[in-house]
Amino acid sequence: MTVKLSEIAKAAGVSVPTASRALTNSSHPMSADTRERILAVAREMGYQPNLIARSLRTDRTNTIGLIVENILSPFIPPILRGIQDVLRAEGYFSTIINSDWDPVIESEAINDLNNRKIDGIIFVESWHRSSKEIRDKTDKPFVFVHRLFHNQLENTIRVDEIYGARLATGHLAGLGHCKIAYINGPKDWDASKKRLQGYRQELAERNIPFYPEFVQHGDWEAGGGYAAGQTLLGLPDRPTAIFAANDLMAAGAMYAIQDAGLRTPQDIAIVGYDDRYFARIVRPAITTVTLPAEEMGQESARLLLHLIQQQKTTEIGVEVRGKLIVRQSCGAVDQKLVFEDEQGSRAWRSKRSREGVFPDSEEETT
Amino acid sequence: MTVKLSEIAKAAGVSVPTASRALTNSSHPMSADTRERILAVAREMGYQPNLIARSLRTDRTNTIGLIVENILSPFIPPILRGIQDVLRAEGYFSTIINSDWDPVIESEAINDLNNRKIDGIIFVESWHRSSKEIRDKTDKPFVFVHRLFHNQLENTIRVDEIYGARLATGHLAGLGHCKIAYINGPKDWDASKKRLQGYRQELAERNIPFYPEFVQHGDWEAGGGYAAGQTLLGLPDRPTAIFAANDLMAAGAMYAIQDAGLRTPQDIAIVGYDDRYFARIVRPAITTVTLPAEEMGQESARLLLHLIQQQKTTEIGVEVRGKLIVRQSCGAVDQKLVFEDEQGSRAWRSKRSREGVFPDSEEETT
DNA sequence: AATATACAGGAAAACGATTTCCGTGTCAAT
DNA sequence: ATTGACACGGAAATCGTTTTCCTGTATATT
Numbered sequence: 001m002t003v004k005l006s007e008i009a010k011a012a013g014v015s016v017p018t019a020s021r022a023l024t025n026s027s028h029p030m031s032a033d034t035r036e037r038i039l040a041v042a043r044e045m046g047y048q049p050n051l052i053a054r055s056l057r058t059d060r061t062n063t064i065g066l067i068v069e070n071i072l073s074p075f076i077p078p079i080l081r082g083i084q085d086v087l088r089a090e091g092y093f094s095t096i097i098n099s100d101w102d103p104v105i106e107s108e109a110i111n112d113l114n115n116r117k118i119d120g121i122i123f124v125e126s127w128h129r130s131s132k133e134i135r136d137k138t139d140k141p142f143v144f145v146h147r148l149f150h151n152q153l154e155n156t157i158r159v160d161e162i163y164g165a166r167l168a169t170g171h172l173a174g175l176g177h178c179k180i181a182y183i184n185g186p187k188d189w190d191a192s193k194k195r196l197q198g199y200r201q202e203l204a205e206r207n208i209p210f211y212p213e214f215v216q217h218g219d220w221e222a223g224g225g226y227a228a229g230q231t232l233l234g235l236p237d238r239p240t241a242i243f244a245a246n247d248l249m250a251a252g253a254m255y256a257i258q259d260a261g262l263r264t265p266q267d268i269a270i271v272g273y274d275d276r277y278f279a280r281i282v283r284p285a286i287t288t289v290t291l292p293a294e295e296m297g298q299e300s301a302r303l304l305l306h307l308i309q310q311q312k313t314t315e316i317g318v319e320v321r322g323k324l325i326v327r328q329s330c331g332a333v334d335q336k337l338v339f340e341d342e343q344g345s346r347a348w349r350s351k352r353s354r355e356g357v358f359p360d361s362e363e364e365t366t
Numbered sequence: 367m368t369v370k371l372s373e374i375a376k377a378a379g380v381s382v383p384t385a386s387r388a389l390t391n392s393s394h395p396m397s398a399d400t401r402e403r404i405l406a407v408a409r410e411m412g413y414q415p416n417l418i419a420r421s422l423r424t425d426r427t428n429t430i431g432l433i434v435e436n437i438l439s440p441f442i443p444p445i446l447r448g449i450q451d452v453l454r455a456e457g458y459f460s461t462i463i464n465s466d467w468d469p470v471i472e473s474e475a476i477n478d479l480n481n482r483k484i485d486g487i488i489f490v491e492s493w494h495r496s497s498k499e500i501r502d503k504t505d506k507p508f509v510f511v512h513r514l515f516h517n518q519l520e521n522t523i524r525v526d527e528i529y530g531a532r533l534a535t536g537h538l539a540g541l542g543h544c545k546i547a548y549i550n551g552p553k554d555w556d557a558s559k560k561r562l563q564g565y566r567q568e569l570a571e572r573n574i575p576f577y578p579e580f581v582q583h584g585d586w587e588a589g590g591g592y593a594a595g596q597t598l599l600g601l602p603d604r605p606t607a608i609f610a611a612n613d614l615m616a617a618g619a620m621y622a623i624q625d626a627g628l629r630t631p632q633d634i635a636i637v638g639y640d641d642r643y644f645a646r647i648v649r650p651a652i653t654t655v656t657l658p659a660e661e662m663g664q665e666s667a668r669l670l671l672h673l674i675q676q677q678k679t680t681e682i683g684v685e686v687r688g689k690l691i692v693r694q695s696c697g698a699v700d701q702k703l704v705f706e707d708e709q710g711s712r713a714w715r716s717k718r719s720r721e722g723v724f725p726d727s728e729e730e731t732t
Numbered sequence: 733a734a735t736a737t738a739c740a741g742g743a744a745a746a747c748g749a750t751t752t753c754c755g756t757g758t759c760a761a762t
Numbered sequence: 763a764t765t766g767a768c769a770c771g772g773a774a775a776t777c778g779t780t781t782t783c784c785t786g787t788a789t790a791t792t
Contacts (some may be wrong), residue, residue, distance in 0.1 A: 015772045051481045053417045071443045115417045223705035278644035330750035339589035419778035
């Protein structure tokens with residue numbers, strides 16, 4: 001069923017190397033005539049190269065290893081999609097390993113990928129050690145994307161957290177709020193620090209006073225947001241707006257407001273962060289700053305391919321920016337009901353719908 | 367840096383084939399003595415086999431191709447996780463291709479996977495043609511998981527939709543409801559038909575009359591659920607409970623109820639389907655039937671590995687069952703506030719928390 | 733003692749491509 | 763006419779394993 005290069009060569013009346021050269025656009029000179037003939041024969045006979053054999057000889061597999069924290073983690077799939085799109089366009093494949101934050105699995109993963117002779121590695125929200133430790137384990141180029149900590153910046157795709165926080169804070173300020181509280185993540189997270197920084201920068205630039213009691217810390221979960229919201233509501237001079245460092249805490253805070261008999265956004269406006277899917281489902285839908293995960297994935301793949309081609313081992317990383325998605329919770333738009341279709345936000349299912357394909361209809365007749 | 371088999375052989379004073387036999391647990395007889403010696407040398411020298419070379423010789427890559435509709439589609443990541451877990455335990459890798467429901471991409475994908483000599487293919491919510499068409503394109507074994515249509519059952523992992531719908535309907539009936547409406551998906555979807563069937567079976571078995579006007583059709587989206595909910599509310603004899611064929615429509619129906627000035631669950635109880643993440647975030651949190659995606663992934667991987675080992679090309683598929691998750695929207699539990707931690711529902715981030723690892727803390731000192 | 737059998741291990745082939753190296757033939761320059 | 767450069771294509775090596783085939787030795791069987 002599968003035809004090999006030697007058969008193409010024989011059919012075209014040339015040697016195997018010549019056939020190889022024709023089919024791989026080798027720089028080795030050859031007459032346009034024979035090249036054409038070989039290509040024609042290959043096409044006709046449906047030649048498909050055995051990529052394993054090619055890889056053995058060339059030591060390139062056109063495959064990238066992706067070590068991800070856990071594919072179930074909310075931002076990983078869009079990051080992967082971004083990576084895969086860029087890789088596919090360049091003729092690369094990928095293979096994914098979940099590390100579950102286990103250093104042992106991470107090590108094994110790198111080792112496995114080495115044995116499979118992949119061309120490079122992307123660490124997606126994974127690996128909390130230094131580049132140097134990784135360099136000990138593999139000589140392939142690698143890149144980090146959305147790694148949450150350490151200040152190491154080389155070969156890292158990261159989010160401009162300060163910008164995002166300013167976007168959210170500035171939006172609330174622009175709506176006339178002067179008493180804007182901030183529900184942060186845990187103190188020691190890098191993202192927490194950066195977003196707090198952005199919040200304060202934006203206030204300062206707008207000459208809005210900063211009140212330390214307006215900054216609460218949550219645990220990234222809805223429960224923490226709820227508690228933080230209650231604390232803020234209990235203040236003698238309570239805020240008129242709350243920016244939460246993620247959507248989950250924003251939802252929690254919103255529920256605390258509702259349970260206190262107040263309304264969002266009329267009494268207290270809310271802005272979240274991340275643009276998780278549920279942000280558009282809850283009522284009111286949460287205004288938020290997107291985490292541009294697909295873009296980060298794309299950038300990471302581009303950077304890695306660049307490293308592979310350039311043979312350089314270090315490169316400064318890339319910083320991407322989210323954007324503000326205005327929904328009901330901030331009070332900037334009217335409160336009429338809006339349902340954002342799932343298919344509108346994501347490409348998924350769009351093809352089906354666009355073509356009106358409902359394959360089951362065939363079944364109707366049976 | 368990398369040591370090859372021939373060096374191990376030389377160091378152990380044996381020939382290359384003998385070394386190979388020792389390291390691969392070959393059935394070829396050999397003295398325990400030399401085997402031990404070879405293994406010791408290999409361990410000491412840190413031998414790692416070149417899997418590309420092995421694959422070229424054995425024509426097995428220990429890699430499975432996964433053709434998925436789109437990794438962004440909500441159930442795909444958990445299915446992939448299930449697949450990956452089983453594959454990893456058996457020493458297999460996977461490589462993912464997004465088909466975006468494009469038949470051309472699907473064909474190319476199969477072709478690419480062929481060239482890479484993968485050992486089998488899992489189609490995840492993808493491919494709407496017959497097994498026969500695929501068999502024309504590849505001689506590797508393949509399996510379908512959560513394929514939404516056609517009645518072809520071989521090598522398919524699917525959900526017992528009837529069971530799930532009965533679970534939801536029965537739960538509402540068990541709470542004393544006799545007027546249970548059903549918001550279905552589009553008529554021509556297989557899942558719609560099956561779930562409707564389950565709904566009717568459960569009613570029949572409990573001697574609850576079936577009212578055709580209690581069955582509405584939505585478009586799987588929140589907007590459709592909202593509209594269907596309004597219709598049901600407008601009935602002269604309106605239902606006291608609604609079962610919706612997915613969570614998105616359940617949320618929409620719930621909002622229609624709220625906008626009509628009624629309460630969930632006190633006035634109208636709601637049960638959804640799928641256990642999407644937002645179901646636990648909205649208020650009241652939605653009681654729902656899980657779509658056991660991870661389990662489906664695991665089963666599909668097991669089935670495929672079985673096919674690979676047995677060399678059989680056809681096997682009857684597997685049917686898995688979801689389970690009921692009781693939350694607030696059905697009225698079965700008290701209405702006190704419950705926040706389900708994200709980390710409680712998923713494994714993600716659990717490791718970090720369990721170990722109290724906050725790697726940024728190192729940064730504190732800098 | 734002769735023969736069959738099983739065991740251990742090595743030589744060489746094989747997997748299917750790419751790359752290196754070399755030998756022609758052609759052409760232009762001397 | 764000789765030389766050198768270059769274009770073109772083939773022979774052979776190569777990538778690192780596994781598998782087939784074979785040989786020699788030790789043991790068992792008659």
